[in-house]
Amino acid sequence: MGFVGLNLAAFLASRKVRTVGIEINKDILTSLNAGKPQFYERGLESMVKSTLKSKNLIFSGNVEDILGSDIVFVCVGTPSLHDGSIDLSALKKVSEKIGKTMSVDSRWRLIVIKSTVTPGTTSNIVLPILESSSSKKCGKDFGLVMNPEFLREGSAVKDTKIPHLIVIGGANTKDNTFLRSFYSTIYGRALPKVMITSPTTAEMIKYANNAFLATKISFINSIANICQHLPGTDVEQIAQAIGYDPRIGPLFLKAGPGYGGSCFPKDVSALLSFCKNMGIDPKLVSATHQVNLNQPYEVVRLVERALNGILGKVISILGLAFKKNTDDIREAVSIKIISHLLKNGAIVKVHDPMAINRVKSVFGNSIEYFDKADQCIKNSECCLILTEWDEYKDLKPELFIKVMTSPIIIDARRVLDAEEFEKKTQYFAIGRGK
Numbered sequence: 162m163g164f165v166g167l168n169l170a171a172f173l174a175s176r177k178v179r180t181v182g183i184e185i186n187k188d189i190l191t192s193l194n195a196g197k198p199q200f201y202e203r204g205l206e207s208m209v210k211s212t213l214k215s216k217n218l219i220f221s222g223n224v225e226d227i228l229g230s231d232i233v234f235v236c237v238g239t240p241s242l243h244d245g246s247i248d249l250s251a252l253k254k255v256s257e258k259i260g261k262t263m264s265v266d267s268r269w270r271l272i273v274i275k276s277t278v279t280p281g282t283t284s285n286i287v288l289p290i291l292e293s294s295s296s297k298k299c300g301k302d303f304g305l306v307m308n309p310e311f312l313r314e315g316s317a318v319k320d321t322k323i324p325h326l327i328v329i330g331g332a333n334t335k336d337n338t339f340l341r342s343f344y345s346t347i348y349g350r351a352l353p354k355v356m357i358t359s360p361t362t363a364e365m366i367k368y369a370n371n372a373f374l375a376t377k378i379s380f381i382n383s384i385a386n387i388c389q390h391l392p393g394t395d396v397e398q399i400a401q402a403i404g405y406d407p408r409i410g411p412l413f414l415k416a417g418p419g420y421g422g423s424c425f426p427k428d429v430s431a432l433l434s435f436c437k438n439m440g441i442d443p444k445l446v447s448a449t450h451q452v453n454l455n456q457p458y459e460v461v462r463l464v465e466r467a468l469n470g471i472l473g474k475v476i477s478i479l480g481l482a483f484k485k486n487t488d489d490i491r492e493a494v495s496i497k498i499i500s501h502l503l504k505n506g507a508i509v510k511v512h513d514p515m516a517i518n519r520v521k522s523v524f525g526n527s528i529e530y531f532d533k534a535d536q537c538i539k540n541s542e543c544c545l546i547l548t549e550w551d552e553y554k555d556l557k558p559e560l561f562i563k564v565m566t567s568p569i570i571i572d573a574r575r576v577l578d579a580e581e582f583e584k585k586t587q588y589f590a591i592g593r594g595k
């Protein structure tokens with residue numbers, strides 16, 4: 162019952178599919194049974210509560226409870242190992258458990274891999290584990306499909322209700338047809354484009370999708386970094402202009418402090434590591450990754466230049482989550498930037514509407530936490546904006562001038578009105594040449 166699993170379970174239950182959400186962590190399970198997800202996602206808690214109430218959704222700590230099901234969605238995490246390669250241990254473990262459980266009955270059921278896995282995993286790792294632990298044959302006794310997920314944090318409920326595409330990569334035609342007709346029942350007339358393919362192509366589609374989006378971001382960040390050396394240029398206008406070209410499109414061209422979250426950094430690293438093992442060097446993917454590793458330090462350089470060094474300086478940070486509308490700080494640039502500032506002797510004060518508690522568990526007493534943005538920026542010498550929360554868009558230059566020691570603002574997310582702020586404060590922004 163991680164991000165993908167819980168969203169899917171609650172959604173299916175809301176469509177009157179009797180759904181069992183399996184979670185082996187006892188604390189999370191207790192909290193889920195009380196209707197409380199372990200992370201924030203808009204609209205999810207109410208959907209969990211109402212589906213629990215309707216009894217279409219129940220939670221369980223036992224994998225054996227799959228025995229009552231026709232379809233088993235596997236949504237376990239596939240995090241990065243230290244070297245950036247994919248950690249498939251949870252997937253292997255759960256595949257074995259499912260196989261063993263399936264060995265006790267004769268019901269045909271479909272196993273659907275939703276977890277993001279490197280190409281070949283479903284056919285070469287999951288399938289043999291399922292067959293050997295169940296003593297059954299894929300295609301005859303059970304089905305297996307790779308069905309990647311494309312939902313985004315912050316809009317996961319909506320993305321699950323209205324996906325732009327469904328990719329079905331089955332080991333057999335019967336498996337593909339079974340899952341397609343299931344989705345067709347669930348979505349009815351709202352069924353999006355369904356693409357039927359092989360398991361390995363489905364796995365590769367997921368990596369290509371995320372790597373391409375990450376590349377768009379690293380590309381625009383590279384342009385932003387050039388703009389910073391060109392007085393009078395602004396990456397925002399450049400992104401807007403090129404976005405009008407239908408061959409390019411306007412989305413994912415927002416320059417910033419680099420992409421974070423639990424997906425792009427992990428998936429780009431996993432793809433690179435996978436390629437390295439195969440003796441392939443995907444240079445563009447590698448460059449995307451390198452640009453992103455450097456991008457938080459472009460922001461740090463703006464701070465250092467504006468403040469003429471950061472030793473002993475009081476720096477306020479607005480926004481800690483890896484993007485707005487989530488409390489997730491996994492691979493958030495805020496963590497890297499705060500660590501760098503502390504290491505170099507700055508005094509750091511932070512605000513975030515949702516992620517404060519998670520950041521407290523990382524930095525403890527070494528930084529100061531504020532519930533209100535205006536309190537956070539008070540008496541600071543520089544204010545750095547790291548997440549594009551809507552509430553920051555309403556902040557006016559007058560507030561910064563009134564409460565800060567010196568109104569130096571570094572807008573790493575381009576949330577403020579640059580022209581207005583430049584007139585009244587010392588305003589520096591990613592991709593705005595001075």
Ligand code: UGA
Nearest residue numbers: 310311312313314378413414415417420421422424483484
């Ligand atoms: C991403 C993909 O968008 C989803 O389609 C995919 O299903 C998911 O990964 C996954 O593989 O599970 P997510 O990580 O939730 O979703 O968030 P995004 O909205 O894609 O943002 C990722 C990062 O890129 C954030 O740090 C965001 O601030 C940054 N970003 C995004 C930019 O810096 N500029 C942009 O123009 C867009």
